[in-house]
Structures are given as C-alpha cells and as structure tokens.
Amino acid sequence: MVRKLKVAGLKLASCSGCLATIADALLPYILKGDVELGCFALLTDPEMDGEYDVGFVEGSVATEEQEAELKEFRKRVKFLIAVGACALFGGPQSINPGIAKLVEDVVGVDYRIPGCPIEEWQVKEVINHLMRGTRPPKETETLCTECRRMNVQCVAITEGLTCLGPAVMAGCSALCPSFGRGCYGCRGPSPGTSVKPILELDPNALNKAIVSQEKVRRGWR
Amino acid sequence: MEVKIHRLGRVEGDGGIEIVIGPAGIEESRVYVYEAKRYIEKALRGRHYSEVPDITSRVCGLCPTSYSVVSSTAIEKCLGCEPPEHVVRLRRAAQLCEWVNSHAVHVALLHAPDLIKFGKRDPEWARIELAKAAYTIRKWSKTMSKALVGRAIHPVNIKVGGLWSSPKAGLVKTLLRSFDEVLSTATRLLEIVLELKRPEWPPLREGGSVLEESYPLLGQEVVLMNYSGDALSLYTMLEKEKPPYSNAPRLRHKGKAFSLGPIPRYMRFDHRLRPEARDLLKQAGFTPRSMADSIVIRAAEIIHALLEVRDTVEEIDRYRVWNTECPKAPGEEKVCFAAIEAPRGILYHRYVIGADGRVIEAELLPPTVANLAAAEEDMNHIPSELLRSRETAEWASALIVRNYDPCISCATR
C-alpha cells in the first residue's frame, strides 16, 4: 500500500542548501503525483496553511519569531525531520557563540538527517519508507567505514593528512578523501564515535582530531 | 491602499513586500527581510585563510561555488600564487555549472509561474513541461559539478591555491555522452520562455558586472554605470545603508539604485555570448525591454554556460597536475579582493589577511544587496491599472522582486 504524502519545508537560520536538495529529491515524486507540496520555503507559498504528513526543518533557531514558527510547524506536522548540520549541530552560525539554538532545543523531532548539505538519497529513502508506512532506519556508520566500503584510499595513512573520518557520520560517499583531502567534519559527529583508530595511526593527528571532534559536537566544526 | 505580502514565496530566503498606494500611485515600497543574521563575516575572523572557501560557501546553498571560487581567487591574487591556467579554467567551469543549476530552477519553477499567469499559456501543461526541463538540465549540471568539484552544494574540491585533486574523468566522459540531449532541452526551455508573454515594465535598469575579456565571470575589474576599474575602489565608494525594516543592507551608487545580474551582463556584453545562444535570440527577434526579460537572458545564459563547460571538460585529459598550493603564511599583512558573477550578479569579497595567514577582516557583498534597492524603486513603474485591485498589485510587486531572483540568505549572511 502506497500513500500520497503532503510534505512541507521550513527554513530557519540557514543557507537553503538542504531545502534545495530536498526539492531536487522530491521533484520526481511530485511529477508522479506521490507527493504534494504544502508550504515549502523556496518552491511555494511559505505561509503555513494546513496539516502535513511530513515536515522538513532546515536551519538553527536564531530569533524569537523562528522559535514560535518552529513550534507552530511542529503542531501541524505528523513526522518532523530535522535536516542538516544547522538544525542538528548549529551550523556555521554556531562558530560565533550564542547566536543559534538547535532545533531539538525547541521541539522534539521524529527523525534526523545529517549532512551539509544532506544528500538526495537520504531524502528519497525516508520518503519511500513513509509512503509504505514503515520507519526509516537510523544511520550510525562512520566515514571510515564508508571509505572502506567505497574502496577510497585512507588519506590519513597514505598522505598523513588530518581526517575526522573516525568521528564523523557517513553518508557523503567519502567525498573529501575521494578528492585527496581529509574530512573536516561537515556532517557532524557519529553517535557511536571512537577516536581509537586514529590514535593507533598517528598520535599527533589524534590530538587534532579530538579537538576538532569537540568542536564538531558543539557545532559545525 | 496598503498591499502586503507577508512572506514571499518562490524566492530564496525569508522576506516580504509592502507597497502603499495613494491617489497618485505608489507612495512607499519596501522589501522586508526577516531572514536571521548568521554573522558569517565575523565567524571568519581569526581563522586561517585555507578554511575560508569551506566556510563562505555555507552562506548560500544556491550559489556556494561562487563563494568558494571568489574567496580562493581573492586570496590567491594577493598572495601572488595563482594556480595554473587549466586549474583556473576548471574552477570557472564549475562556476558555470552553478549558473546552470541556479538559472534552471529560477527560470522554470520560480519566475515562469508569474508570467504564465500573465499570459495565456495553459498553466498546468506549461508548468509540467517547464519542471521536466529544469529537472533534466539541473540533474546534468549538478552531476557535472560533482565530477569537477565534489558536489554542487558546498563543493569540497576548491581551495586557496587551486584544487585538491583532479576532476573525476570517468564521470565527465559519461556526462559528455548526454550533452546533446541536455543542450536540446535547454534550447527548448529558451523557446518556451520566449513564447511567454512578458510585461514591458519595469524599464531596464542600469547596472554593472565583472569586466574581463570574455562574457563576464571572474576577476578584479568591474564596470558599473560610468565607472570602470578595480572592484576594491568601487566597493569602497558605494553607499551601504541598512533600512530599519530589513535585516539586509542596501547598496547604492551616488544615491542611485542599480541592478546586477543577467540584465546588465547582457546589456553590455551580449556580443560575447556563445553564438549558438545569440543566434537563437536573434531568430526570435529578442531585444530586452524590461526587467522581466531577465528570464530570457537566464535561459540563454544556460546554453552559453553549458557550451563553455563542455569545451573545458573535453580537454581535462591533457593535464596531469591539479593539486597546487599557496604559501601558508604571507609574511606581511595583505588586502585581498575579487569579484565573481554569481548567478544573480557581482559577488564581491574583500579580506585582510595577517602575516600569519589568519583572517583579520572579511567583507562579503552579494548582488542581492544592490538588487533589493533596485526592486524597491522598480515598484514605481507598476502600471496604474494594476494598482486598482489587491490581487493584481500583489502579483505585479512580487514579479518585480522575482525579476532579480533575490537571494535573501546571501543578503543577510
């Protein structure tokens, strides 16, 4: 049984990169008639006007108006998904302390999609699950696992670069290592994080990684 | 009568419009910006310059490559370590992919619906055809961005000094195989747009662009009204003011609002567009008459950009060295600047970099800060018969703002 979903998108303090990715991912569903857009920043009238099966919220909370809007959005949305580093960890605006709150400081969410930006495949996976009425799985893999799975050479071993891979959430197809650079942690920390693998490789890199990992926990980097 | 659009749809970011209509026409017009400030310029202070392109790209999810490329270019120029020409060309190609990504959405999904309403085209049919065209074109150019710089949104392969690594040659080859199909979709998109009935108001507004040998894209020289010279002097001269109702500043030149983006690019440099795009416009007898014609120029720029990208990426096999570096510390304080044609017009970056390579000061001025002032003044040109009803006045004022494809997250930063 497939059901048609009414989907909404709310933008807070952010760059629209995650919402643009969601728009790209949803377009084929919209053309097929499986998804109908409600209020959706960027694509339609952003004024909230009804109830929605699925709501995506991008960005962190930087003003009182945004806080009120987010609470209103929560009331209207059955399945609320916080998307991207801004919503989950504060994003680039959290480099300056005291500017932004996380979405989960204000409301409870039903699901989280990490990324900066999130990836189209993540959006499609969630929508497919919700259309079938099943719950999407939680992501826990780290970037290191992804490098191995994708056969990308470890840049920490071969190039001696600092890479946050062991501490960071997978999902980007090991993008930076595949371009010969270390991961700088844009997707945020993985829940099951361990820094041990780096320690064994390069004690110096580890120190840097721990420092950065602490930063990753607080914010975007 | 007061006409207020509290939240404007089909634009990037959070803004609204208010116009006050008196017996003699428009009395006041304001474009509100509610978007929250993120203080990105402040966040850059104290960071090493090598982190800059990855942070500035986060200002905008629709034009992130513009940010990364102009940041890198500005800093390379003042450090005196410009990358080899093929690397520069590759980054320009990534930038042009961004024009395609951004324009495809704006033309087909954000701007065209206003004109469909204005004209007689069957809305549903036209909307579906436009959405399909945008999808095909954007999918191709986003995948090309992925092959060149890792991803279209917040690219990872761009750095101060050049690139981290070679583009993904295999993916580039695959994409080249479907180039003709994408180009014909883009041609079809331009044809549809040329058929749309476009209003003859507001009149074309003077403005400026980057100045270089080709159709404008990237450099340190700019041209604006009768100014022509380096961007640093111009941007020091321009007036910045922040109206109380808006979280974004407005930029003016000697008290006058000016436009940035496809219209001023085309008005000065139409002869430098690729002949393929120029010929299509000529056959259709197109000359821009109003700011609403920006939709046609965007569609033509898609074709121009696609052809430029193809020519660049066809040659990548000839080069071996892609990963080039800049010295980590310049040894003395430097003022760095550059200007890029983001899809919506000049994006200007200025940095002061300390002797140790850390950022002392950063200024990022996106095109929308100029275009918001222009849009407010354009409202005076809404024909009086459209001001009689709320519905038509709302439609006209929203169209005027969308003509500029404003990017409110950029403007607020």
Ligand code: SF4
């Ligand atoms: S998480 Fe990244 S891509 Fe998403 S809105 Fe924030 S800055 Fe933009």
Ligand code: SF4
């Ligand atoms: S490798 Fe790390 S920094 Fe690079 S895209 Fe993936 S998560 Fe982001």
